[in-house]
Amino acid sequence: MKHSLIALLVFATLSYGASAADYTIDTRGAHASINFKIQHLGYSWLTGRFNQFSGDFSYDDKNPSAAKINVEIDVTSIDSNHAERDKHLRSGDFLDVDKFATAKFTSTKITDQGDGKLEVVGDLTLHGVTQSITIDAKKIGEGKDPWGGYRAGFAGNTKLRLKDFGIPERLGPASTEVLIELHVEGVRKK
Amino acid sequence: MLKNTTEQFGSLAKLFHWLAAVAIISLFGWGVWMVDLGYYDEWYHEAPHYHKSVGILLAVLMVARLIWRFFDPIPKPVRTHQKFEKIAAKLTHWVIYLLVFAIMTSGYLISTADGSGIDVFEWFTIPALGQGFDQQEDIAGDIHEWLAYILIGLASVHALAALKHHFIDKDDTLKRIL
Numbered sequence: 001m002k003h004s005l006i007a008l009l010v011f012a013t014l015s016y017g018a019s020a021a022d023y024t025i026d027t028r029g030a031h032a033s034i035n036f037k038i039q040h041l042g043y044s045w046l047t048g049r050f051n052q053f054s055g056d057f058s059y060d061d062k063n064p065s066a067a068k069i070n071v072e073i074d075v076t077s078i079d080s081n082h083a084e085r086d087k088h089l090r091s092g093d094f095l096d097v098d099k100f101a102t103a104k105f106t107s108t109k110i111t112d113q114g115d116g117k118l119e120v121v122g123d124l125t126l127h128g129v130t131q132s133i134t135i136d137a138k139k140i141g142e143g144k145d146p147w148g149g150y151r152a153g154f155a156g157n158t159k160l161r162l163k164d165f166g167i168p169e170r171l172g173p174a175s176t177e178v179l180i181e182l183h184v185e186g187v188r189k190k
Numbered sequence: 191m192l193k194n195t196t197e198q199f200g201s202l203a204k205l206f207h208w209l210a211a212v213a214i215i216s217l218f219g220w221g222v223w224m225v226d227l228g229y230y231d232e233w234y235h236e237a238p239h240y241h242k243s244v245g246i247l248l249a250v251l252m253v254a255r256l257i258w259r260f261f262d263p264i265p266k267p268v269r270t271h272q273k274f275e276k277i278a279a280k281l282t283h284w285v286i287y288l289l290v291f292a293i294m295t296s297g298y299l300i301s302t303a304d305g306s307g308i309d310v311f312e313w314f315t316i317p318a319l320g321q322g323f324d325q326q327e328d329i330a331g332d333i334h335e336w337l338a339y340i341l342i343g344l345a346s347v348h349a350l351a352a353l354k355h356h357f358i359d360k361d362d363t364l365k366r367i368l
Binding site: 076081082083084086087090170171172 | 230238300306326
């Protein structure tokens, strides 16, 4: 009782002082995903995802440009629903996860484009190479959840050239770019 | 003679031995070659398919061989062999058996980690047991590769020892299996 009272006081003080709310990406509840797709020979799309990642962001509806986001991805968790292909993708031929097990994204500049749209510029470190990338993001919604928390969610898209990250282009001329599709739901930190 | 005698291997034991030898050496060479195939190589899909098919058939052969060995005791050691040679030979034989089974098991675990079975020459399919542990295809893959190199190393020692007995010691060691 005493503890929760103190917690309540601390929380009240903090939320009063904070302008933007901090959110933890809900990877535990799997309300977030990092999906990718790449052309197969130019005839179709091959899709997959990274099963393990974590991150947080801060966001204030009144001042979206002040938002920030950090995500850390466990590259070894790549999953294209095919064990031998995943093994190959993790090998030195592609992601070389023995050397580069984690990828990181840190936003550097977020621009409000109105209508819930955001341009998220940030540094992505993948395969040991850091490059600035731009994610076209859109807020999907925010509000209270039924379990006493508060959530905000976004979707985003970006395109990476394998060559920019030092990943050999072994898959032919149609498959030099990988499209990343992000779905992120955050639970406001208490 | 189908069965072994105390001095000589029988024809079935010889057949098992030489079929396994040819299969194992071929699978090794084939495996080393196929892992470096490029995505656009026409063997990219076919080569692993044959590797797995032959591997499964070798597993069937090896099980049959072990069962046969149980019913048909192997010949006594050559009389002129020294004690350490008898022990080394026996140890090598059993470690080779063990390695072969470990390599086949790890190979199975690579291909079936995503729950898909192994097609044997579009003839029948070995079902998958599913994923048993994290990063199964990677760990099993490393084990498969390392044990294969160790097996080929040990098999070379086994072959060189047989040749040494034949050409230097001039005893019947090699003739018994020919």
